Amino acid sequence: MAAYAALVSLARTTELLLNSDKYSIPVDEKAQITSIREYAMFLISSLEDFPERSSRLEGKIKDIANQTEVLIEYFMWKQIRLNWCSVQNLSRSEFDELLTKSREEIGLIVSQTMDGQFVGDSSATISPARLAPTNNNDVVIGLGADLITIKDRLCGASSKLQVIPITGMGGIGKTTLARNAYDDSSIVGYFHIRAWVTVSQHYSAHRILSTLLDSMTLFLKEQVLGEEIDETVMAEKVYKCLKGRRYLVVMDDVWSTEVLDDVRKLFPDDGNGSRIMLTTRLSNVGLYADSSGPLHQMRFMDNNQSWDLLKQKVFMSGQDCPSELEDIGKMIARCCGGLPLAVVLVGGILSAGKMTQASWKEVAQNIASIVDEQLEKLLSLCYKHLPQHLRPCFLLIGGFSEDYEIQVSRLIKLWVAEGFLKCGNRYKSFEDEAEEYLEDLVRRNLVLVAERKASGKIKRCKLHDLVRDLCVRKSNDVNEKYTTAFIKDFRYINHIDHYPKETWLPTFLAMLSQRVATSLQPDLVGNFRLLRILDVINDSDRLLPSQVFELFHLRYFALAYYVKIPPSISNLENLQTLIICPWRKYGRYPAHFSSLPLEIWSMPQLRHLVFSYSYILPDPKDCSTPPLENLQTLSGVSSLVCSRRVMKLLPNLKKLGIIYSRNEDYNVYNLIHLHQLEKLKITRCRDSSWLRKNPIFPLSLKKLTLYGGEFPWKDMAVVGALPNLEVLKLRFLVYDGDTWETTNGGFLQLKFLLIEESNLQYWITETNHFPRLKSLRLHYCWDLSRIPDGIGEIPTLELIEVDDVNKSLVDSAKQILEDQLEYYGNNALQVHCIRV
Structure with a gap:
């Protein structure tokens, strides 16, 4: 893994250097760097040709590739940021000497590889050529009886609050059983509120409360985005929201009784049949949760069930196992010891390998003893058979x-x-x-x-x-480890000890752990000269030290709080992603919008700009401004004026999200010039109007989300004519009026339709007007009298979801379901009713 990743990164860095006109490279140095790139590409191909082998040279390849890339990145940084001749710690001659040495070392490895020294163990010959099918509707093999039992307990006659513990060893299917019961249509319709909380060993009361609140957004009357909420207040909100309602809460992966003590007070017992379902590996935790009821102890699968599950994971639906593989396949299934996780992972290995007896026998030999060793060998085997690039x-x-x-x-x-x-x-x-x-x-x-x-x-x-x-x-096997408190939670660190001190920190730094909130201290930031990824959760000062903008090689920069972006952002010439989105706990929405600096247009490597609707992208006005050809995402910008000039500067944009807060003409019709645009979200806030005429959208759109607008329903014909549109979300009176009548020939590719907060009363349509629709969701449609019968007859339809604010709409959805079952035998259609 480390060798392959280091080589790919080295190849990309050398390509960037050789193809850029920003650097002055003498002919000799250019030849050296070209040779290094060619050697790297050769070694990449060698590793790809032998994905199953662990090379004796892999560690050496990793070290040399990393050291060479650091040297080249250091050269690039010195040329851009400083006058090379004034730098004393690494002279040009020293650089040439190190570069020559690196090229020779990589060349030696290439020679050894060509001489046959690139060898490893021969215990694995599984090819990644054939991949396992993705089964979106997996049968819950071996869990049928368990599922019936759990559903009976969930909907049982007892009106008291009950806890249903599901226990068993890791990988035996506890979570799978709980998830299937939780998502069952009869359970969805029975409970007013459902919430799923994953607890894990290192649980956080704050995270549990946050997850519960997130599951109850439809029921919370007061929601303040971006505002930190005290845990006591959060607990009170959860209790009040559950009070009087029949609820189902799943607590997955519970490891201690302490968790149960902390959350008991959250759940009222109103005698209405509410349930708490928990999964745990520890029987004592399950008994502590509710000693009055039985534990649901998970059982191992028998040999037939194991074989059925293995076949499901290896072969596509309807495809039979070749007869010559059946006996060895059954033996492999038996070796998994009835543990579903073991069967599933072995299925992943077999499905990616050759369908031959020899290949399957090798797998059987490798997994014979894995069950007793708690999947260690199996999981290592799965990793061992991953292609190098994965x-x-x-x-x-x-x-x-x-x-x-x-x-x-x-x-x-x-x-x-x-x-x-x-x-x-x-x-x-x-x-x-x-x-x-x-x-x-x-x-x-x-x-x-x-x-x-x-x-x-x-x-x-x-x-x-x-x-x-x-x-x-x-990761610990292939990466160096540091003990410094500031960087102990980083991943993918490589220590380079023979380069200048300011560059000793790694070129492969990944991200801070999600649990760590750190401050950007100038002295520390200054040492990360080759940092590529900086993901900051919190900073008490809400200021960015100037040293951040000296991180020339930074590619990913994410902040969880608002800051004013200075013009010096353009110093980050390799930046690909800039994200400024506050977390609920840390961020607060500012009182006014902030304009991005004009220098943002001089950053050609940008691929993604993601904000939370508080930044304005300035109009460069300069006709000589080059386009941002790599930019794919521009999300969460405010008041974007879609002039034709600006649209031409965003030629390859795929995702765009805009909010409009003022009543002005923003020339949104010019969006039609974004020929690569696939996702568009336009939000109107307060009394603004983002269009003054019939909207025009790019024909390339696959997903369209509109919030506010109050256009006449007849304008929907423009949306319906979009030939590639698959997802359409209409929120908060996008279209105004009491009648929507569709026509034939529209919405030809539409699979998902959401209408939310609409004053629509009459919907007139036919089956062939939405020929590919799979999911219809109607939320807060207070006045809509019924769902057209033709909707229920769409052959691809799988789901109708409504809420209970409109009883006639609920009755209409249920009638469609009954008709489909009685007259057409359609068992695929589901109707979900959300209680609010």
């Missing part, structure tokens, strides 16, 4: 806290900033490639999907505790 990406996920649900958009930006992505061209961006990497890790069952977007892409992901433990161990 290993660094996988290990970085382990840097997030236990049970943390990772925002995929953030994870991908970190992968790109670390230099883990090799490609990136006009046909496939780094971000597109990263999404493929993540889906690959999911298919291998190493990464869990916490939530998918309406488009089907992964929105949030996480790691199973045992898999994360593997990540941490492997």
